[in-house]
Amino acid sequence: MTTLLEVSGVSVSFDGFKAINNLSFQIGEAEMRAIIGPNGAGKTTFMDIVTGKTRPDEGHVIWGDRSVSLLKMSESQIARVGIGRKFQRPTVFEAQTVRENLAMALKNARGPFDVLFYRKSKSGADRIEALAEEIGLSNQLPRIAGTLSHGQKQWLEIGMLLAQEPRLLLIDEPAAGMTPEEREHTTQILVEAAKTRAVVVVEHDMEFVRRLNCKVTVLHEGAVLAEGSLDHVTQNQTVIDVYLGR
Amino acid sequence: MTEIAQRSFFLRNPSVLVFLALLSVFTLAVTLASEATGFGWMSTSFVKTLGKTLCLCLIAIAMDLVWGYCGILSLGHFAFFGLGGYMIGMWLMYERTKDIVAQSLQNEVLPPTPDELRDAIGTQIFGVVGGSDIPLVWTFADSLFIQLVLVVLVPGLLALVFGWLAFRSRVTGVYLSILTQAMTLALSLYLFQNDSGLRGNNGLSGLQNIPGLTGVSQDVISIWFFWASALALALGYLLAAFMVSGKFGSVIRGIRDDEARVRFLGYNVEAYKLVIFTGTAMISAIAGALYYPQAGIVNPAEIAPIASIYLAVWVAIGGRGRLYGAVIGAAFVSLLSSWFTGGSAPDIPLGTFTIQWTDWWLVVLGLSFVAVTLFAPQGISGVFDKLVRKS
Ligand SMILES: Nc1ncnc2c1ncn2[C@@H]1O[C@H](COP(=O)(O)OP(=O)(O)OP(=O)(O)O)[C@@H](O)[C@H]1O
Ligand SMILES: [Mg+2]
Numbered sequence: 001m002t003t004l005l006e007v008s009g010v011s012v013s014f015d016g017f018k019a020i021n022n023l024s025f026q027i028g029e030a031e032m033r034a035i036i037g038p039n040g041a042g043k044t045t046f047m048d049i050v051t052g053k054t055r056p057d058e059g060h061v062i063w064g065d066r067s068v069s070l071l072k073m074s075e076s077q078i079a080r081v082g083i084g085r086k087f088q089r090p091t092v093f094e095a096q097t098v099r100e101n102l103a104m105a106l107k108n109a110r111g112p113f114d115v116l117f118y119r120k121s122k123s124g125a126d127r128i129e130a131l132a133e134e135i136g137l138s139n140q141l142p143r144i145a146g147t148l149s150h151g152q153k154q155w156l157e158i159g160m161l162l163a164q165e166p167r168l169l170l171i172d173e174p175a176a177g178m179t180p181e182e183r184e185h186t187t188q189i190l191v192e193a194a195k196t197r198a199v200v201v202v203e204h205d206m207e208f209v210r211r212l213n214c215k216v217t218v219l220h221e222g223a224v225l226a227e228g229s230l231d232h233v234t235q236n237q238t239v240i241d242v243y244l245g246r
Numbered sequence: 247m248t249e250i251a252q253r254s255f256f257l258r259n260p261s262v263l264v265f266l267a268l269l270s271v272f273t274l275a276v277t278l279a280s281e282a283t284g285f286g287w288m289s290t291s292f293v294k295t296l297g298k299t300l301c302l303c304l305i306a307i308a309m310d311l312v313w314g315y316c317g318i319l320s321l322g323h324f325a326f327f328g329l330g331g332y333m334i335g336m337w338l339m340y341e342r343t344k345d346i347v348a349q350s351l352q353n354e355v356l357p358p359t360p361d362e363l364r365d366a367i368g369t370q371i372f373g374v375v376g377g378s379d380i381p382l383v384w385t386f387a388d389s390l391f392i393q394l395v396l397v398v399l400v401p402g403l404l405a406l407v408f409g410w411l412a413f414r415s416r417v418t419g420v421y422l423s424i425l426t427q428a429m430t431l432a433l434s435l436y437l438f439q440n441d442s443g444l445r446g447n448n449g450l451s452g453l454q455n456i457p458g459l460t461g462v463s464q465d466v467i468s469i470w471f472f473w474a475s476a477l478a479l480a481l482g483y484l485l486a487a488f489m490v491s492g493k494f495g496s497v498i499r500g501i502r503d504d505e506a507r508v509r510f511l512g513y514n515v516e517a518y519k520l521v522i523f524t525g526t527a528m529i530s531a532i533a534g535a536l537y538y539p540q541a542g543i544v545n546p547a548e549i550a551p552i553a554s555i556y557l558a559v560w561v562a563i564g565g566r567g568r569l570y571g572a573v574i575g576a577a578f579v580s581l582l583s584s585w586f587t588g589g590s591a592p593d594i595p596l597g598t599f600t601i602q603w604t605d606w607w608l609v610v611l612g613l614s615f616v617a618v619t620l621f622a623p624q625g626i627s628g629v630f631d632k633l634v635r636k637s
Contacts (some may be wrong), residue, residue, distance in 0.1 A: 051510060053506070053510075074509070074514070075506075075509040075510055076509045076510075076511075076512050076513055076514045076515065077514075079509070079510050079511060079512035080512040084510075085510050087507075091504060091507050093496075093499070093500050093503055093504065093507070094503070095499060095503055096496060096499060096500070100496045103493055103496065104493065104496050104497060104500060104508075104511060105511055110512050110513050110514065111514070111517070112494070112514075112517050112518050112521040113521075115492075115493050115494045115497055115513075116489065116492075116494045118492065118493050118494070120492075120493075160511070164511065164512065
């Protein structure tokens with residue numbers, strides 16, 4: 001399996017505090033990976049670095065078959081090469097409809113003039129319908145996104161992510177605030193997505209991680225503590241110590 | 247396909263049709279009431295006031311696009327408006343002076359040489375600032391076509407360079423507003439100088455006299471400019487509605503509400519801001535180029551920072567994020583303002599103290615701005631929307 005994203009020796013500090021400390025991480029095409037770790041382990045900061053929101057002090061972030069460095073790209077360029085991100089707190093455009101949110105995310109030319117002269121097409125509309133179906137918002141398309149429930153917003157954001165057709169999805173705590181049935185559905189969507197692309201899921205809920213049934217990376221104090229199957233890492237003594245706060 | 251798209255544009259935006267219909271009725275009414283083309287119920291100066299108001303509505307639409315839709319609180323768009331006025335004013339003043347000078351020299355024994363003609367024009371125009379040389383910026387002042395191009399080019403270029411520098415450094419919010427004020431102030435101070443080449447604080451005057459149309463009286467010219475302003479407003483409204491109705495509108499509203507999120511969707515936010523900032527600067531400049539021939543004079547005081555702040559106040563009072571809100575705000579506040587400050591409003595004697603509206607109007611305007619911000623953040627059009635929905 002070829003490597004899609006390779007993060008090596010990355011460090012970043014905020015006012016002297018090392019949030020990420022010599023972190024290395026790899027993921028291949030069509031792979032699902034869960035990242036777990038206690039609060040403040042640096043999981044969100046890791047995603048910030050990959051998506052260009054935070055610039056690391058040192059290290060490399062290499063992307064794709066042609067091994068380009070993401071560190072020189074802007075956030076929007078990184079998104080356009082195929083990295084989509086879902087934030088910890090659901091961030092959808094609350095003043096706009098579900099349909100508008102999805103349409104904005106749809107994979108299309110992104111330049112101002114391309115968008116200005118963009119004409120709605122049948123295929124685009126079909127794609128939006130299909131996505132809405134997938135995220136269970138079929139009959140909510142004309143609804144203003146701000147009026148959706150917390151769980152529905154999370155799904156809408158996942159739908160927007162899928163609409164971008166990224167090669168790598170970075171998903172921060174998708175199941176937070178969801179009912180057990182909603183979690184079930186979310187698991188299905190993610191497992192389905194990981195068949196054709198790489199998916200990285202950050203999650204605190206071990207039951208949720210177990211159902212993803214994938215390799216797990218444990219982060220602690222900005223570095224990788226352990227990696228392997230969920231059973232493997234949860235039997236690791238240092239991991240147990242970290243989680244029990246010893 | 248395009249036909250479907252065009253038809254659905256109006257279907258999706260019925261308010262555009264309503265607006266165009268109202269504007270047509272208004273234009274017709276003014277035409278019928280004017281001295282030149284109608285029954286003469288309306289004075290020529292009032293026709294000019296209404297024509298100017300339409301231009302202010304146009305720049306308010308530009309302001310609504312950049313602020314109400316894209317979230318960039320520019321406090322500098324009146325600078326582009328004024329620059330547009332200067333660009334057309336140069337042609338108006340130069341050509342008219344040339345005509346006058348040529349006429350006064352035609353009785354000389356020898357016909358004037360081109361140099362003599364140039365000197366005479368220079369003395370006429372720049373005598374007030376103690377010069378007679380025609381400055382470099384007036385190089386193309388004898389060409390209507392080039393000056394018309396400059397109307398959009400000069401403000402457009404200024405906006406492009408300013409916007410590129412500001413947006414690239416990710417200056418946003420209050421800091422950006424302050425920066426736009428600084429730009430406006432710098433431009434206005436520069437124009438105040440006599441050696442700016444644009445007649446310092448005198449500005450450009452006599453702009454109501456159109457070269458080559460000396461035989462046409464002001465009542466006719468005023469109605470022509472009124473029509474041109476109405477047409478420009480209609481086209482500007484259509485363009486703005488087209489921009490905000492589709493996916494582009496969705497993206498710029500997204501930038502207004504959460505620009506970081508738009509970036510992570512793969513949109514180059516800075517490019518969008520630059521397009522909006524520059525485009526609206528050009529619309530403002532066109533509005534200014536139509537306004538100042540009706541006003542007759544453009545001077546650096548017009549570009550003063552406060553003018554751009556008023557513009558923001560109009561849009562806030564009218565209701566931002568709605569195109570008709572901007573139009574209502576600009577028309578309502580500017581007409582009311584000229585009524586109060588023009589001395590038409592009766593003073594209110596309160597015993598020992600008299601409320602003189604020429605002074606107190608600004609206080610009223612300030613208070614209404616505060617009231618709108620606090621109690622009706624959607625402005626007049628928001629109240630209007632609520633009434634429509636209730637009924
Ligand atoms: N912009 C910032 N400035 C200062 N400190 C920061 C910043 N971003 C993150 N940190 C700090 O870096 C550490 C790692 O934060 P991060 O958000 O990555 O943790 P996390 O693993 O996502 O935690 P959680 O499970 O609570 O979401 C924390 O101690 C946090 O306070
Ligand atoms: Mg986090």
